[in-house]
Amino acid sequence: MGGYEFDLWVFMLAAFLGFQLIRGVSPLLHTPLMSLTNAISAIAVVGAILLTGEKDATRLTQILGFSAVFLAVLNVVSGYLITDRMLKMFKKREPEKR
């Protein structure tokens, strides 16, 4: 007891925080937002690392863990890079120089 209750509280508060934050995001940036949150949720890499790096991991655990690390890192790298690539394109028009 206690442990999961605490976890549920954390989840509930984080979800509400998420709702509030996302509501503040301009529709202009919804696409980069989605690729950013996607990269963030690739934090699952943490779980994958723990599995793969364990001392007496079975062959099955290693294979599954290895695939999961690969997939998560793929998301982290491509997610952050493409988000930045998109955001770089959003520019205001510079004041006319003449």
Add this chain to the structure above:
Amino acid sequence: MKLDDTILPILYMLAAMSFILAIKWMNSPATARRGVVIGEIGMLLAVVGTLLRFEVVNYQWILVAFFLGTAFGIPIAYIMPMTAVPQRTAFSHACGALASALIGTAEYYKQFSQGPHMNNVEMTALIIETLLGFLTFTASMMAFGKLQEVKWIPQRPITYRGQNFVNLGIFAAAAGIGLALIVAPGQTTLFPIFTALALIFGVLLIIPIGGADMPTVIALLNSYAGLSASAMGFVLNNKMLIVAGALDGSSGFILSIIMCRAMNRSFTNVLFGAFGQLQTSSGKAEAKPIHSASSEEAAQILDSARTVVVIPGYGMAVAQAQHKLREMFDILTKRGVNLEFAIHPVAGRMPGHMNVLLAEADVPYDKLREMEDINPEMAMADVALIIGANDVVNPDAETNPHSPIAGMPIIQAYKARTVMVIKRSMNPGFAGIDNPLYYRDNTLMLFGDAKSFLSSIVKELGALAKV
């Protein structure tokens, strides 16, 4: 040993804080890039913190996977054209969901070879994690296939009698077996069946969904992938995972609500309604008269206007017309015409897609206006120029209660003094719904490919400028 209880939890907490800040800074284009940097820092802290943990002793496979993930990730991020961003997003939802499903699977089997056995709470979280993970994986791959227009995946929604019954039955079976596994985790033969059912359900979920609903579905899958990661946090007792997953989950959820509202449809309707089928309309539409115009006439009208509102749709992106559009924007702006872009929330194939495409073509983002924001000004516009959009400007949504899109908020192009529509032909659009806007007296149809039509308008405008 000591590091694990002292510094590492702090690193995780800092990482969670960075993710929260990253999303907060996405609220404006001015701070958004800073958000990406802080998000990267958070990820780095979390990964380093994990690699330093005492349980992690074997590094070789982790490093190989890091290397491979980076080697494939960099080209994906840089080569991917902006029109293909929805596909990439669907694909990365698939990767993220599969990763967390695989971790869940490994955790499930690990308890029998290494122990300790999981309690009910952990098993519940694990079942949620793997169920959402596997179904999101196949559903996202299907969405990817539809968006990429892979040949053997039909674009049009496929429906059959009793479809919802079959789908719900399979989901109920998966959930039932999941429940059995929670009660008695030792039934290892059930786990593969559970996995298979979840995978099948994911495929069936997307089969009846049409292209017009893709923005909602992508957002929803985003939410599932996040929730799956969050459930993993419960299994592993890791608060940072719970927070990051919850942020992703709520983000996808809100976006899908926004998309649903923008189409005046409910979740259940999107998931089970099979929208976008061809209406059984007769050919009577063709009998109505239309007015068409040449690029020369169009250029003159644009040139003499004071305010022009461009309403782009996915058709613009398909024709790759955004760069020509920006050329036209430049010329008209120089000649004193106020030109703005009205973006419907569901324009494009994912939330915000149209903004990215126009930003890529160098259209300044302060000229991109939201629907609610620009509608009150539409009556003042001299010209509404519609490019590759159809349903989002269909007045039937407001006036005809029997229309399939009745009640959907639209950009009120019909209020403008002159409406111009660049369109290939009179074929109905993506959702197969006829548009009465095209038959109005103040509507001019500009027939042709969006890109070549715009370039001839640009040419005409150039000629006008010389006179």
